Amino acid sequence: MTHYDVFNGDADGICALQQLRLAEPVKSYLITGVKRDIQLLERVYAQQDDHVTVLDISLDKNRKGLEILLNKSINVMYFDHHFAGEIPEHPRFKSYIDTTADICTSLLVDQYLEGKHRLWAIVGAFGDNFDDRARRVAESLALNEEQLLSLRELGVLINYNGYGMSLDELHFHPEKLYRELHPFESPFDFIVQSESFKTLRDGYQDDMARADALKPEIETDKQAVYILPAEKWASRVSGVFGNKLASETPQRAHAMLTKLDDGGFRVSVRAPLATREGADELCRRFKTGGGRKAAAGINALPEKEYTHFVEQFKEVFA
Numbered sequence: 437m438t439h440y441d442v443f444n445g446d447a448d449g450i451c452a453l454q455q456l457r458l459a460e461p462v463k464s465y466l467i468t469g470v471k472r473d474i475q476l477l478e479r480v481y482a483q484q485d486d487h488v489t490v491l492d493i494s495l496d497k498n499r500k501g502l503e504i505l506l507n508k509s510i511n512v513m514y515f516d517h518h519f520a521g522e523i524p525e526h527p528r529f530k531s532y533i534d535t536t537a538d539i540c541t542s543l544l545v546d547q548y549l550e551g552k553h554r555l556w557a558i559v560g561a562f563g564d565n566f567d568d569r570a571r572r573v574a575e576s577l578a579l580n581e582e583q584l585l586s587l588r589e590l591g592v593l594i595n596y597n598g599y600g601m602s603l604d605e606l607h608f609h610p611e612k613l614y615r616e617l618h619p620f621e622s623p624f625d626f627i628v629q630s631e632s633f634k635t636l637r638d639g640y641q642d643d644m645a646r647a648d649a650l651k652p653e654i655e656t657d658k659q660a661v662y663i664l665p666a667e668k669w670a671s672r673v674s675g676v677f678g679n680k681l682a683s684e685t686p687q688r689a690h691a692m693l694t695k696l697d698d699g700g701f702r703v704s705v706r707a708p709l710a711t712r713e714g715a716d717e718l719c720r721r722f723k724t725g726g727g728r729k730a731a732a733g734i735n736a737l738p739e740k741e742y743t744h745f746v747e748q749f750k751e752v753f754a
């Protein structure tokens with residue numbers, strides 16, 4: 437019997453798996469990719485009675501792959517907080533899916549494990565920009581502010597590592613990063629001992645300094661739109677830059693449009709943190725869009741749809 441762990445390559449996906457495999461160690465094949473690469477289930481070549489664990493990728497986007505696995509009598513356990521659509525019923529299928537606006541996959545795993553590796557759940561929640569939730573969950577551990585900020589920094593850095601058009605733009609393949617942090621039961625030890633942490637911190641500071649120098653295309657009380665160039669640093673930083681802007685101006689919605697080499701944009705939308713709603717609804721109006729209520733994106737927005745996008749953005753976040 438073989439195990440497959442299929443997980444989003446961002447902080448939430450990695451920290452969800454970290455908690456699960458610290459609590460329930462099994463040898464497994466790992467399947468992951470850049471944060472945007474969410475159609476992962478079709479890459480699982482499992483056999484009857486194998487086990488597949490899925491973390492932090494939309495069921496709706498993996499429905500076909502899931503059905504194939506279940507039809508082959510493969511056991512699937514699914515933790516997620518993205519738009520799911522209809523959730524299938526099947527004796528081999530166990531799902532822990534909650535798409536309410538203020539929970540992430542790392543916290544769903546924390547609930548499932550009854551807080552067994554909560555420090556990593558907090559890292560994942562910070563990584564997904566759930567600062568309030570992360571702090572509330574952390575209350576049970578009596579951490580000081582400095583420790584909370586360390587966990588937050590780690591979450592932001594792991595999350596930052598997942599962004600990029602392709603794997604070669606990342607500092608680390610998410611699978612490699614997961615393997616590096618997996619031996620650490622405590623994220624605080626990883627922060628102090630790991631070279632990878634320093635690499636991510638330096639990379640983040642460089643990329644963010646460039647993003648901070650950008651001027652918005654549109655800036656009102658309610659909305660801001662930024663255009664980023666077709667460069668590696670920009671695709672790495674766009675998502676975390678959006679999270680940072682959202683935290684600084686919680687009443688405002690933000691859209692980051694990163695130019696694509698072959699024309700058009702990759703779009704990252706952050707709903708106002710004050711409401712955490714509307715981002716998925718907006719992005720699903722476009723062909724390659726998807727995501728969750730607070731944070732969503734469009735993989736390829738054609739250049740000629742730019743004006744249309746801005747209109748819709750303004751309408752949704754009026």
Ligand SMILES: [Mn+2]
Nearest residue numbers: 448492540564
């Ligand atoms: Mn997530």
